[in-house]
Amino acid sequence: MRIVPLLGYLSASIACGLLACSVENIVDEDIEALEGALDSADRSMSASVAVTSDWGSGYCANVTVKNNSRSPATTGWNVVVALNGSTKPTPWNVKFTESNGQFSATNVDFNGAVGLGSSTQWGFCANGSGRPTIASVTGSGGTINGSSSASSSSSSSSSSSSSSSSSSSSSSSSSSSGGGGAGGSGGSGGSGGSGGSGGSGGGSTCTSPNQQVCANQTGTHCGYTFEYWKDTGSGCQTNTANGFNVEWSNINNLLGRKGLRPGSKNQIVTYSADYRPNGNSYLGVYGWTKGPLIEYYIIDSWGTWRPPGGQGFMGTVTSDGGTYDIYRTERVNQPSIEGTKTFYQFWSVRQQKRTSGTISVANHFNAWDRLGMKLGNLYEVSMVVEGYQSSGNASVNVSMK
Structure with a gap:
């Protein structure tokens, strides 16, 4: 059974409505760590x-x-x-x-x-x-x-003093709250387990040992938040100093990702991947916003099927040397970071595949906003490898600034 944290409640929704939450809330958002x-x-x-x-x-x-x-x-x-x-x-x-x-x-x-x-x-x-x-x-x-x-x-x-002290998380975590993924129709399900704070991520100076996780888990490693989730089949994610590796075999759905929570609209993601899917899979930037609840993808490469299948086309955006097709799709009563909900997915899908380069997140967020696709308060910016009813492996080096 998937266990998904309920990350909002009625007061939060009302407050977000009063504050007119949109993508612009992300720009100067500082997590109060x-x-x-x-x-x-x-x-x-x-x-x-x-x-x-x-x-x-x-x-x-x-x-x-x-x-x-x-x-x-x-x-x-x-x-x-x-x-x-x-x-x-x-x-x-x-x-x-x-x-x-x-x-x-x-x-x-x-x-x-x-x-x-x-x-x-x-x-x-x-x-x-x-x-x-x-x-x-x-x-x-x-x-x-x-x-x-x-x-x-x-x-x-300790006394219940209201004075502040900073906090940080360890290099790994064993939380097993779930994360969901994409369906064959191109829709992707929920993700759970929060962790890590935003800002600029870690890098190759990290001295933490590689960390392999083969059970659903969320935690931190080398300054980034990772989350590994699958439903059936076999697979593992190995967190490395420079990124992460994922391997999967005969799975129904699997997501391996590493990034920043909440991250920033202005995140610049630089990556290179040895990406070898055998079947349906995605490679790109992934995350959620709250108020409104939106699941988003910026896809640079894929396996045998190009998401999200052509429906919901909204326009195009040119960024980082390529043109991306923009789509909006709807998920009805599907798992999410706020439990089972109905929500939109926003997609930018590169017209020509690539497995290395830079993804300027703000270019996509701004393009979506111009098309009336309003994001909310940012929950995460992650580099993701996702597999659906497939097998494969990927080795990803990633940095965010």
């Missing part, structure tokens, strides 16, 4: 919170829970979040109880096991002008490095 990080008393666990969307009378935030020293993995964890005056929290991917101006969040079945040195993420939205801080974090299971016995739990608490 904050609002406090905390270690457990024995330093085996840590938690941090970052506001990802703020409309004054409310916000949405991501919480990162990291296993610092429990080997081989935790069996569970708990985080208490101080709301500092905000109300009505609506978390996803956790079990929670609320009392006395704070709420306690406990792992669910799929994200309780966090490997040593890894992290998992969950999120919530709330009303009000107060901003959250971490009040306590506890972990259970595993053996704390340096300890001779298995530890059941540890905790640490």
Whole structure:
């Protein structure tokens, strides 16, 4: 079963409507990466919170829970979040109880096991002008490095001060929230699991070892957010210092991607790929916006079928030495980053295939806007390899600035 976080709720939708959210919201959007990080008393666990969307009378935030020293993995964890005056929290991917101006969040079945040195993420939205801080974090299971016995739990608490402290995520994560993909008709489904903050990405100076993931997972590696998702068949994604590799065999649908969340409209994506699909597949830039909910593709190459199949043609745009056909298609009651929804897909598909070059994201966003295709608040900018009812492999070097 796919588990997809609900990344918005009614207050967020109303606020976005009042603020006339559109592609222009992206230009100066600064993620409010904050609002406090905390270690457990024995330093085996840590938690941090970052506001990802703020409309004054409310916000949405991501919480990162990291296993610092429990080997081989935790069996569970708990985080208490101080709301500092905000109300009505609506978390996803956790079990929670609320009392006395704070709420306690406990792992669910799929994200309780966090490997040593890894992290998992969950999120919530709330009303009000107060901003959250971490009040306590506890972990259970595993053996704390340096300890001779298995530890059941540890905790640490702090006052619910509203002062800010910066937060960052570890080099990898074991969150298993799902991401969806494209159908044979050219439509692509949802993606889940948030993580990582925007800005300029990492590069070849990264010294983290290669990281292979073969189960649905979202995390960070070398300054970028990665997400790997498939439904049936076999496949793996290997995160490298310069990008990522993907291989798949007899899958129904698979997405491997690496990029920035939320990223920027002005992102310049430079890439080169050894791209070898055997069947239906896409290579390009991919992401979502919220308010309105839009799934977007900037496709530079594909396999045996050129998406999205010719329907919904809107016009063309010339960018980075090539001409792209623009399409708008609709997905009805399909998985998304906000659960099962009806939403539009925006496409720029290069007329001539290529497997290396530069993609200037703003050129496409601006062209869509001129055609009345309005984006919302940016959720991600990622380089993606997607396969549908096919096999294949790809090795992608990518950088974003």
